[in-house]
Amino acid sequence: MAKQQVIVPDIGADAAEVIEWMVQVGDEVAVDDSLLVLESDKASMEVPSTLAGTVVELLVKIGDSLTEGAAIIVVETAHSAPEPAQLTEETVEAVQAETPVQAEAQEAVAEVPDNQTVSIGKHSVLVPDIGTDDAVEVIELSVSVGDEVLEGDTLLVLESDKASMEIPADASGKVLEIAVVIGASLKQGDLIGVLEVADNRSAPQTSVQEPKLDVPEVMSPAPAEPKAAAVASAPVAEPKTASSSSDVVYAGPAVRKLAREFSIPLEQVSGSGPRGRVLKEDLHIFVEQRLAKPESERVSSGAGIPTVPAVDFSQFGPVREEALSKIGKVTATNMQRSWLNVPHVTQYDDADVTDLEAFRVSLKDDAARRGTKLTPLPFLLKACAVALKDNPKFNSSLSPDSESVIYKEYVHIGFAVDTPAGLLVPVIRDVDKKGLWELAEEVLELAALARDKKLKPAQMQGACFTISSLGALGGKGFTPIVNAPEVGILGVSKSSVQPVWDGSGFAPRTMLPLCLSYDHRVINGADGGRFMNQVVDLLSDIRRLTL
Ligand code: CAO
Numbered sequence: 001m002a003k004q005q006v007i008v009p010d011i012g013a014d015a016a017e018v019i020e021w022m023v024q025v026g027d028e029v030a031v032d033d034s035l036l037v038l039e040s041d042k043a044s045m046e047v048p049s050t051l052a053g054t055v056v057e058l059l060v061k062i063g064d065s066l067t068e069g070a071a072i073i074v075v076e077t078a079h080s081a082p083e084p085a086q087l088t089e090e091t092v093e094a095v096q097a098e099t100p101v102q103a104e105a106q107e108a109v110a111e112v113p114d115n116q117t118v119s120i121g122k123h124s125v126l127v128p129d130i131g132t133d134d135a136v137e138v139i140e141l142s143v144s145v146g147d148e149v150l151e152g153d154t155l156l157v158l159e160s161d162k163a164s165m166e167i168p169a170d171a172s173g174k175v176l177e178i179a180v181v182i183g184a185s186l187k188q189g190d191l192i193g194v195l196e197v198a199d200n201r202s203a204p205q206t207s208v209q210e211p212k213l214d215v216p217e218v219m220s221p222a223p224a225e226p227k228a229a230a231v232a233s234a235p236v237a238e239p240k241t242a243s244s245s246s247d248v249v250y251a252g253p254a255v256r257k258l259a260r261e262f263s264i265p266l267e268q269v270s271g272s273g274p275r276g277r278v279l280k281e282d283l284h285i286f287v288e289q290r291l292a293k294p295e296s297e298r299v300s301s302g303a304g305i306p307t308v309p310a311v312d313f314s315q316f317g318p319v320r321e322e323a324l325s326k327i328g329k330v331t332a333t334n335m336q337r338s339w340l341n342v343p344h345v346t347q348y349d350d351a352d353v354t355d356l357e358a359f360r361v362s363l364k365d366d367a368a369r370r371g372t373k374l375t376p377l378p379f380l381l382k383a384c385a386v387a388l389k390d391n392p393k394f395n396s397s398l399s400p401d402s403e404s405v406i407y408k409e410y411v412h413i414g415f416a417v418d419t420p421a422g423l424l425v426p427v428i429r430d431v432d433k434k435g436l437w438e439l440a441e442e443v444l445e446l447a448a449l450a451r452d453k454k455l456k457p458a459q460m461q462g463a464c465f466t467i468s469s470l471g472a473l474g475g476k477g478f479t480p481i482v483n484a485p486e487v488g489i490l491g492v493s494k495s496s497v498q499p500v501w502d503g504s505g506f507a508p509r510t511m512l513p514l515c516l517s518y519d520h521r522v523i524n525g526a527d528g529g530r531f532m533n534q535v536v537d538l539l540s541d542i543r544r545l546t547l
Helices: 089-097 100-108 253-261 280-292 326-341 354-362 364-370 376-390 436-451 525-540 542-546
Strands: 002-007 016-021 034-039 044-048 053-058 071-077 121-126 136-141 154-159 164-168 173-178 191-197 344-352 396-398 405-407 413-415 417-419 422-424 465-469 488-492 496-501 506-519
Touching: 034 071, 154 191, 253 280, 326 422, 344 525, 354 364, 354 376, 354 506, 354 525, 354 542, 364 436, 376 413, 376 436, 376 465, 376 488, 376 525, 376 542, 413 436, 417 436, 506 525, 525 542
Parallel strands: 413 465, 465 488
Antiparallel strands: 002 071, 016 034, 034 044, 053 071, 121 191, 136 154, 154 164, 173 191, 344 506, 396 405, 417 422, 488 506, 496 506
16 A cells, blocks of 8 residues: 555646545545646646545645646555655656646647638638647537627537537637537537628737637536537537627536536536536536426426436346447437427328339449449439429428528438448538439448548538438338428338239339428428429439439
8 A cells, every 4th residue: 555646737827726626535536537627717627646546635625726746635556656755757747648638738728829810701710729639529519600709709619538628719700600510520720610700890810719628608508418410410509699608607527528418407507616616516416406306397498398207227127228429419419309399290102113223223233333332312312302492391491580481592411321320411412413323422422431430520511301211221111300400301211012003903013112201380281292292203203303
């Protein structure tokens, strides 16, 4: 047994204040367990343990201002090691080198080069130096298209394992485009979005704003809900205005992560830490208080929806619990949001694809020569593109205030891809302008990228409509969930040869079951019927696709 001290690594700042303890005397800690949270004027960071053992003494208290090298706790370790007093400079360096958060924190607050002068007009906002070459995940979008932002306002929040950082606008202006989605992984230099910088709003800048690590002004209203994104379904940024002080939620990365995992709305939690900072204990108290309420009062998100009671399944037999993947969590959130917000109607029909299949099969050799594969999907994409142009309501979205319908003059279609990591929806742009071979190649390419987790955010954005093809798997029909804010989705099941009455007798025909779900706020049954009829007609007589 030996007693050793853990010291503050290089924190990339002169001094930082202790704002939260994450361990107490008697706790067992492992290497890399977070011990406390330090906050400088630029960043907050968790300091990990460099030792494994029992915490026997806390050497600092909340509010203390610490600098690099300060001892923070004493740990009793199982085997002996140099006493702290004997720590040499080399030892300190070695300790620091083992401390991943240190490097991250240090680099994340590093100066960003003065490389931009913002001029009037369209201004692309790029990810500044975030202190790591690794891609970091987008966990919050703090603005929406149309928002006015001031230089320094937070645009989005990135989170690595140990730190969260807000990326501020490097100019004032109106958000014209957001190029990323929640769940996307970003690196330095990636495009975040485009601002319209006007004369009276932005003076030329001398430097790009530094990213801020988990500083308090993280905007809410929701905790970093993994809104769609890398998403399965393209995410929808909640309509929000830029940051306001009333939205302030103080919380560290670990607390935010925990809140997300348990769907705890951080802004509803009373923070007992310094400056109202939300601590882990506050989350525990929040959950306890919620659970103490009668079930009838337990509603989620104020929507009056009773929660599903927690059940200890182990009382009925052995169980195994596995965390959802990030994509899985995003999908769950998107599906629930769509299901709860969109009044769904699903219509069913079968398309006679006998001729289509004969044509498709006749092209197999051609496809092989071209190094591609022609499945029914390119035909479905093409048929939907024609139907979307002829039935513009299907190519629209309801405005965020539900007061108007936004019609799209482009035809981008997403298609669901089943990947080991979960459901992803890459988007093929301008389907109406592409031929079958081009579509076949894009389907193959995008599906491969999806399965290899190499899709870029832009390749999952902008869809007007989605196709979910389960045809290769089987089934006779299902009710696809609309990928809001899109208003329609076509589900495709497995074609099979059926006896079909042709007016004088039964003939064997290859029938393809189709299921069309749509948002009944925008689309009526008759609209749905017309769209479906057209898709069925086009697939049944593919000569029409060329018209
Ligand atoms: N009926 C009968 N056979 C079908 C079919 C259908 N509707 N659709 C495809 N097939 C056949 C294809 O022709 C191919 O056979 P051949 O090689 O003999 O031509 C075989 O099934 C496999 O097709 P595929 O899956 O490789 O290609 P695809 O273009 O049909 O689909 C993709 C590509 C990416 C959409 C698909 O692989 C996939 O991931 N589907 C799952 C989508 C999903 O999960 N949806 C649910 C979302 S909601 O949870």
